[in-house]
Amino acid sequence: MDDARLTLLLAIADDEMVTGHRLGEWTGWVPYIEEDLALSSIAQDEIGHAKALYELAADLGAAPSADALAFGRRADQYRHAVLCERSNKDFAYTIARHYLYDTADEIRLGGLSQSSFKELVQLFTVFRPEERYHTVHARTWFSRLADGPVDAKHRFSEALASLMGEAVALFEPLPAEESLREDGTMPVPSEQMLGRWLDGVTRDLESFGLERVLEERSEPAIGDLVPTSSGAAEESGDAARLRVPGIERQDGRWVHTGGFEGAGGRRGHHSEEFAPLWEEMTNLYRTHPGATW
C-alpha cells in the first residue's frame, strides 16, 4: 500500500491501541467501581478502533493480519505519540491524559472527515459516536476535578501541567505529511489541527482558572499506583525546564511556535516507559509463532 497513508493509519491505530492498553491496566483496580466500568468500556472502544484500523492496514497489504500489526512489530515500529505510552500513575493523571488525548482525537477525526482516504473516513463514521462519549466522559471529570475540593484540583492541575508538552506532540507532523496533503489524505495539516485543539483546551482551562498549566511545566508528582509489570514510574527528567516547550502566548492566544516535547513518536522514537509495555503486550504472541488463540 501507499507508504504515506500507512504512516497515517498506523499513527492513529497505535495511538488507540496503546491508549486502550493503558486504560485496560486499570480494569479491576479503579478505587471507584462505576469508574472502573467506564474506563473498561473506553479501553474496549479504543482497542476496537485499533483493531478496525489494523484490519484496514492488513487489507491494504501492510501485514498478514491485524494481530501481526498489533503484536508482531518491533517496539521502534510503533507510531503512537509518547503521551499515550506514559504509565497511568494515579486516577488524576489518567483522567488528565484521557482529557488531553480524547479532545485531540476529536479534532483529528474532524480534521480528517473530508479526507480522500475513503476507507479511513468510513471507519471514522463508526468511531465518532463512541468517541463522543469519551469526550463527554473526559469533560465531566475535567469539571468535577477542576471544580472540586482543593486536593482534587491540585492533583489534576499538576497532572495536566506535566502532560501538556507531550500532548502537543500528538500533532507532530507525520514524516510523509507533505505527500498526504498533496493527495488530499490530510485536508487539514497537523499544525492547523494543533491550533484548533489548543484553542479549545485554553478555553476549558480558562473557565476553571487553570491556565497556568499552559505556562508552567511540572513533573508527575506521583509514582505509578496501577500494579502492572510494565508500570515503572517515569524517571524524573529535566526538572529545571519550567516552561511547556513549544507553545507561547501571542496576541491573547496560546499558539504552537516551537518543537515538540517527546518528539519522535510518529517516527518510532519512544520513551523508556514503552519498552516494558511493549514487552508485556506482545510477549505471548511472539513466543508462540503461528499459534491460534
Next chain:
Amino acid sequence: MTYEERTREFKARIDAGDKVEASDWMPDQYREATLKFIEMHANSEIMGALPEREWIPRAPTLRRKLSLNAKVQDEVGHAQILYRIAEDLGKSREQMFDDLVNGRTKFHNVFHYPTKSWGDVAVIGWLIDGAALVTQHALLQSSYAPYVRAMRRICAEESLHLRHGEDLSLELANGTPAQREMFQDAVDRWWSPIMHFFGPPSKPDKDVLLYWGIKTKSNEELRQEFFTTYVPKLWDIGISVPDKQLRYDAAAGEWQWGDPGWDEFWEVVRGNGPMTQTRLAWRKAMWDNHAWLRDVFAGLPRAVA
C-alpha cells in the same frame, strides 16, 4: 407479638417458599447472615477481577484482549450490583470496601491464587466460572428477593463467560503441544482450589444459610453437579484431572472423589493464600491514595480558584 413469635412466623414464611424484600421485617440473624453472605459474594467479584485482569495487558490477540477486558468488566459490574444490595441491608459501601482492603472480611478461596499463564485464564473462564455458576444457579431459589433478582442478571452474564472460557480452553486443547501443556498444567494447579471452592462436606442441618433459605443446596450437592457437568467434557478433550480416585459410581449414583486435604483451604480462609496479602496490599494502596477522590463525591467545598 414478641420477637420470638415474629421470628417463628418469618421462618414459616421462608419454609413456605415466600420471598423476603429489603423493606420487610426480618430477624437480626437473617439480616446479618444475608449481609455477610452477599458482602462476601461482592468482595469475591471485585477480588476475582484481579487474577484475570493481569492477562488483559498480555492477551495474545486483539479479539481476546477485547473479550477478556469485557469479561472482567462484567465481574466488576457484578460487584457493583451486589454491593448495592448489601448496602440496603445496613452497611455502607465505603465501610465494606474499607473492611475488605484491611483484611476484616473475606473473599472466595479461588481468588487468592496467582495466574501463571494464559492457560489459567482459560481454566478460570471455564472451570472456575463453571463452579461459580453451579452455586449461583442454586441461589436463584434464595429466600432474599433482591438477591434473586441480581442473580438472574448475573447468571445470564456468567453463562456467556462460560462460553468464552470454554472457547479459550478448546482452542488451547486443540492447539500446539505447548498450548495443550499450558492448559493441562493450569487444570492440574487449579483442581484443589476448585474442590476447596465448594467447601468441605458439611452438615446441612448445621448450616445457618440453609436454615434461612439464603442458600438452598449443600456443598456436596453442588460439587456433584460440577463433576457431572465438567469432568466428562475434560476427559472428552483428553485433559486429565489430578485426582486418581475420581470416578462415577453408577450404583451409588454419585461421583467418588479423593479428598484434596483441607489445611491449605483453611490457611487461605485465614487470609494466608499465596496472593492474598499482595492483592489486598495493592488494593489498599489504591484505596488509601485515592481518599481525595471520595472527597470529590462527598460534597466537600470546592477549591477557590
